[in-house]
Amino acid sequence: MTFKILWLQAGSCGGCTMAALTAEDRGLIAALRAFGVEILWHPALSVETGREAVKILEDITSGKVELDALCVEGSAMRGPGGTGKFQMLSGTGRSMADWIRELSGFARYVVAVGTCSAFGGLPMAGGNVTDACGLQYEGDSEGGLLGRDFKSKGGLPVINIAGCAPHPDWITETLGLLATVRLSADQLDTFARPRFFADHLAHHGCSRNEYYEFKASATQFSHLGCLMENLGCKATQAAGDCNLRSWNGSMGSCPDAGFPCVACTSPGFETPSDAFQETAKRAGIPIGLPVDMPKAWFIALAALSKSATPERVNSNAQSDHVVIPPVRDEDDT
């Protein structure tokens, strides 16, 4: 028995597929095969085109072929004026939104791959001219294309593998869970993101942790210091195990590479309160403080740690390479 998936690209950049192709450093096809996942059709991977492809969709909606998971990448485009004409599924004369609505009724599980299909994502920015939304969310409000009460035949809401793009292994591991064990509602967080990655903060395991602890901050890009105080980093507020597993090989992650976490796993990330690359502040204090940390404590601790920061940490924080290495006490060695 294989676990059959259909993958559609709604209003997307294709980046979730492109990320997924690098899964587990060996590629999506091998990674999914390990879990017994069979791809009925994928826009980038399948040979079937045109009429042959439409037939696969029709075999599902006629009940001829069982669909285990409908995977959707990209925002649902409802505009203009509710017609869905901002995205027609080529060759069918029907809007993609319409196809997704129908196919969702036949799928055991519906999986939103990426922040666009989860919450609406980037196309919602700038006044949302395309009336884009996620499958079951519009920003942080429940609803979206399928409505707040939607549950797939398997009894779950839309499973949101958020991220722009998500870590490829979040995609394969979620599909693997659905295919091999099971995924129950309590394994999803309040935004229906799989908790195996969403129960962490993107900040956990950050290689800049020492700078964070001492509030030794970078003031420009390429500096080694913490990116939270000045350069817009939201890793202390964003869901994700981004720094506990690496991206694209042995060492990648956003803050590790010197640029801020933009909280791409969060609904509404596309419309920050200020510029992406600057930290929004009020009276000199960042507006977005670490989740579940009392503000007064944060300010007190920050002041205390700043006063105790070693010269090494302060100097290195505002340099693009280590200028003062740690000096080890000879008694320690």
Add this chain to the structure above:
Amino acid sequence: MSTRIIGPFNRVEGDLEVHLEIENERVQSAQVSASLYRGFEHILLGRPAFDAITITPRICGICSVSQSVVTAAALSDALGVRPSTNGQLGINLVHAAENLADHLTHFYLFFMPDFARPAYADKPWFAKTQRRFQAQAGLGAKELLAARARLLNITGILAGKWPHTLAVQPGGLTRSLDEGGKMRLLSVLADVRAFLQETLYGLSLEEIAGLENRAALDKVLDTAIDIGSDLGLFAALARDLDLESLGAAYSRFLSFGAYHFQDENLFPAGMMVAGEVRELDPGAFREDLQSSWYAGGPSHPADGVTQPFIEREGAYTWCKAPRVNGQPAEVGAVARQLVAGQPLIRDMVGAGPANVFARIIARLVESARIVINMEYWARRIEPKAPVSTDEKPADEGVGVGLAEAARGSLGHWVRIEKGRIQNYQIITPTTWNFSPRDGAGVPGPVEYALEGTPVAHSDPNAVAVQHVVRSFDPCMACTVH
């Protein structure tokens, strides 16, 4: 006369529908339609200038770094910040990694699987081709995906992740470099070289990159066929099916120039018209809207507007129609290598148009050239030299960013006032290639290339049409920003 509509036209990036008018088993005329609109040029309006660095990569998941590079160049031009030398080396490496990944993805996942279709089951090369290139099941795809993941480790090392990094900034790269990182880059590149030499070509990168003329290519292809490399499989079927006779478009090519280093581009900017190289004149660009679902008339991208108008009479696509001096032009690896004077590609195309075979060979030759240069750039990284400058950007200005994505020429035109974006217009490579008819009724390059393509009654999939369309490696996601 009969009509055929092919859609969803897959194994391209994004949404594509192809309309064919067929007479006597040949395409009489074709219309290509991009069937998605996302509104990026609108989304950027009013945003802080540097937000473009987060927003524009998300236009396209397959050439997101190209979008970053061109955004950084446009901001750099508008606000007066230049990248450091070390930063430029790092940017070139990340950009080249993505472009190379795209070329390889195109060959293994998008283009070749069509030759493993049952329609070709009686061909002598079929069994081997099917074993390597059958969609999803082929061994070639499996090996490619592992090699591609390894190649993209370069983006992990230098840019944190792929796609959608913010590491490429007008002042350089955000990721500082050390000796260990430099060694990791060289280690990845050694594996990339091995994949290309052992699996793809069966020959050294230097033998491929240095090809001087058609006779030399034929000799190399004979060797590749003997060895049984993936290039050899392509060569055998390309000769048998005469892919040179398919997909001729216009003999007008553009390149915006790629991989800036030490005041010059590895692949220079320019234009080639009927075999003659000319200087690139971006002032001569206009985007025509006659067949596109937008309001307004032709305008230069610096003054362009993007106003959806789905009721527009005669319109059939969300793609605009860019023209240079009023004429359509082809972009992509073949155009880039023609303008750059790569002798083999010049010899193959001459003063005429490109074709399916030439487009594929141009990508394969360019891939070898890219890896050789990546090794060169990686060795030149100075670990302690600054990756980023600390120049302060102005908060007003008008700028243009031009560079080459895998699929061809990409341009961004931006106007910034008080630190905020007042206008932002984008012309992507596939917008050139997949443009619709303009106000003079002239079809875009792919529409024109499809005219005359054979479509047998007995061939429901119109395979030759598929070869022609995919030879351009369209990225519709970019097109419909």
